[in-house]
Amino acid sequence: MIKFGPSGLCEQFAQSGLSHTKDAAAWLNKLGLDCFEYSFGRGVQIKSATAKDIGEEFARQGIEMSVHAPYFINLATQDEEKANNNHRYIMDSLAALRDFGGKRCVFHPGSPLKADRKDAMNLLLQRFEKVLVLKEELGFKDLLLCPETMGKKAQLGDLEEVISMCRIGDDSIVPCIDFGHLNSRDCGIYHTKDDYERTVDRLLEGVGEKKTDKMHVHFSKIQYTANGELRHLTFDDEIYGPEFQPLMEVFAEYKLNPYIVCESAGTQTRDALAMKKYYSTLSK
Numbered sequence: 247m248i249k250f251g252p253s254g255l256c257e258q259f260a261q262s263g264l265s266h267t268k269d270a271a272a273w274l275n276k277l278g279l280d281c282f283e284y285s286f287g288r289g290v291q292i293k294s295a296t297a298k299d300i301g302e303e304f305a306r307q308g309i310e311m312s313v314h315a316p317y318f319i320n321l322a323t324q325d326e327e328k329a330n331n332n333h334r335y336i337m338d339s340l341a342a343l344r345d346f347g348g349k350r351c352v353f354h355p356g357s358p359l360k361a362d363r364k365d366a367m368n369l370l371l372q373r374f375e376k377v378l379v380l381k382e383e384l385g386f387k388d389l390l391l392c393p394e395t396m397g398k399k400a401q402l403g404d405l406e407e408v409i410s411m412c413r414i415g416d417d418s419i420v421p422c423i424d425f426g427h428l429n430s431r432d433c434g435i436y437h438t439k440d441d442y443e444r445t446v447d448r449l450l451e452g453v454g455e456k457k458t459d460k461m462h463v464h465f466s467k468i469q470y471t472a473n474g475e476l477r478h479l480t481f482d483d484e485i486y487g488p489e490f491q492p493l494m495e496v497f498a499e500y501k502l503n504p505y506i507v508c509e510s511a512g513t514q515t516r517d518a519l520a521m522k523k524y525y526s527t528l529s530k
């Protein structure tokens with residue numbers, strides 16, 4: 247089943263007088279949403295008991311949870327010690343994901359910094375193979391790990407780089423396609439259904455049907471410059487895009503079942519609902 251939900255707690259949630267993540271479960275269920283992404287942007291600091299408690303409430307309400315690993319992870323780092331730490335942050339994220347009872351963990355691949363891009367990508371792929379070994383050794387084989395397409399040109403994680411990461415992993419390595427990021431890094435590539443189809447067709451060819459069907463999706467409108475992503479916007483933006491409607495049409499037509507997380511700035515729940523509502527008019 248295709249799923250829609252927000253990343254993190256939105257402004258509307260706070261305005262309802264709620265503040266605890268646990269309360270988001272019933273709130274999202276009442277709105278008719280399906281999933282929720284918990285972000286460990288600044289580090290994995292949740293206690294196991296707390297995560298289990300939150301996870302139980304989300305399970306009760308039928309809202310699937312996913313996690314976003316810390317933003318500072320860089321698998322292309324030259325520094326061995328930092329690389330080992332980065333492996334640990336991903337494993338810590340997977341452990342928390344297990345406590346939440348969720349299935350998907352998203353992470354940012356990394357940045358080449360001063361290295362040549364191809365060399366950096368080769369190093370990243372070697373490091374990623376270690377991540378895959380650790381993932382299995384620590385008993386996280388069944389959890390999906392999703393390398394994300396990134397919004398700045400200087401970051402590793404264009405569509406082809408994410409595809410190459412997914413190709414070395416087993417079925418549990420699934421792409422996280424952030425359409426706002428891809429739109430930003432190339433200064434506005436998504437306008438029509440054809441534009442989105444090109445990306446989905448490339449995924450079908452590059453990672454296969456199974457991984458494309460269950461891909462992770464991040465969607466938001468994002469302001470960009472010539473270097474790529476600048477800041478996340480809301481669906482009220484009329485300048486930068488991209489628009490979600492043609493993408494929903496592609497998902498319906500291709501009968502795909504992605505897990506779609508909205509990352510709008512503050513209005514992510516309202517905007518996730520807008521996508522779900524539009525999608526439901528197509529799939530009847």
Ligand SMILES: [Zn+2]
Pocket residue numbers: 314352353354394
């Ligand atoms: Zn991300």
